[in-house]
Amino acid sequence: MGISQAWARRRELPRTDGEQATAELQTFGLTPLEPYPGPAGLWACRHDTCGRDVEIRLQNLHRGLRACPYCPPTPGGRRRWPADEAEALMRAAGLEPLEPYSGRRHQAWRCRCTGCGGETSPSLGGILAEQGGCRHCADVRTAEARKADPEVAAADMRAAGLEPLEPYVTSMTPWRCRCTSCGNEVAPTLMKIRTGGGCRFCASHGFDLTAPARVYVMEHHQHNAVKIGIGGTAGRNERVNQHRRSGWVLAQDWHFATGVEAHAIEQAVLQYLREAGHGPHLGRDIMPNGWTETFDAGLVTPVALATIVEATIADLAGMVVTPIPGQTILRPDRWSVRVGAVTSRRSPLASKAGQGQLPLF
Structure with a gap:
């Protein structure tokens, strides 16, 4: 008789050690659910402590392995979570699993938040540690918890000399107010006011919005x-002379009665260029102040940039309002409509990837 036939005959014979194995199994807190399959066979049992069905090998118990893989090895230790219990924990945290549980508590688990409907990937360990599930919902809850009382927020604005013109939203949202000193309408954030800010028209430092100003176009041959930029015509914040000392050459400039008008032209031109795909050409290391307003002269030539400025001035001409006697200021809330109409009539601009120059009008 060959070895294979002997093993086959042995498997056919009834086991005589089943009662002894059953008695030994019960010492480990397990109750058998099927006849003894042998020391190396998987034996379906029920763990008396947690009541879960498990499959074990008797020889593994002799080697010191745990009787139940789902129960912690020591009191207070970590347990292995079955897939059904893990999914129940995620659902209790407001998360619907989108993939099966991997069996690893610290592995990212793709789920859908039942609150906001977005996808997120927390771990089961994070849920067990009460670290939260959906990051977006957590940020919203944190923002709501930090949101200032509307009455306190309005009192802080009034203490800075600003009268709110609309309800309070958040500390980082621009809040339309009217300055009680100069009568101009401004929109600072509550956070900026609480850090010492105020009305930009009444500020005694930086760019003076009420004084005469100019929009300038400069070029740097080496770089x-x-x-494009704005600056005062004399005295405080005269930027043209500052840039000249760094090698910049003035190509053309345009003078305005107030800094508000100059600021409006500059922002409209910058918005037009950025929507066309032109990003900053120089970095902060080369030009610490004003680097975001620089462009590649090979794509946006000084002549083309000057043409855009003049076209923007023509389109915004006549859009003025007089908030207080003797002061004429452009109306900011009407610029976006007119500027959008201007850009729609222009041909699309080429980005750096297109290797084309900025077309003239």
């Missing part, structure tokens, strides 16, 4: 760059 092959062109720049």
Whole structure:
């Protein structure tokens, strides 16, 4: 008789050690659910402590392995979570699993938040540690918890000399107010006011919005760059002379009665260029102040940039309002409509990837 036939005959014979194995199994807190399959066979049992069905090998119990893989090895230790219990824990945290449980508590688990409907990937360990599930919902809850009382927020604005013109939203949202000193309408954030800010028209430092100002276009031959900016015509914040000391050459400038008008032209031109795909050409290391207003002179030539400025001035001309006697200021809430109409009539601009120059009008 061959070895294979002997093993086959042995499997056919009834086991005589089943009662002894059953008695030994019960010493480990297990109750058998089927006849003894042998020391190396998987034996379906029920763990008397937790009541879960498990499959074990008797020889593994002799080697010191745990009787139940789901129960912690020591009191207070970590347990292995079955898939059904893990999914129940995620659902209790407001998360619907989108994939099966991997069996690893610290592995990211793709789920859908039942609150906001977005996808997120927390771990079961994070849920057990009460670290939260959906990051977006957690940020919303945190923002709501930190949101200032509307009455306190309004009192802080009034203490800074600003009268609110609309309800309070958040500390980082621009809040339309009217300055009680100069009568101009401004929109600072509550956070900026609480850190010492105020009305930009009444500020005694930085760019003076009420004084005469100019929009300028400069070029730098060494860096092959062109720049647009605003500055005062004399005295405080005269930026043209500052840039000249760094190698910039003035190409053209336009003078305005107030800094508000100059600021409006500059922002409209920058918005037009950025929507066309033109990003900053120089970095902060080369030009610490005003680097975001620089462009590649090979794509946006000084002549083309000057043409855009003049077209923007023509489109915004006549859009004025007089908030207080003797002061004429452009109306900011009407610029976006007119600027959008202007850009729609222009041909699309080429980005750096297109290797094309900025077309003239």
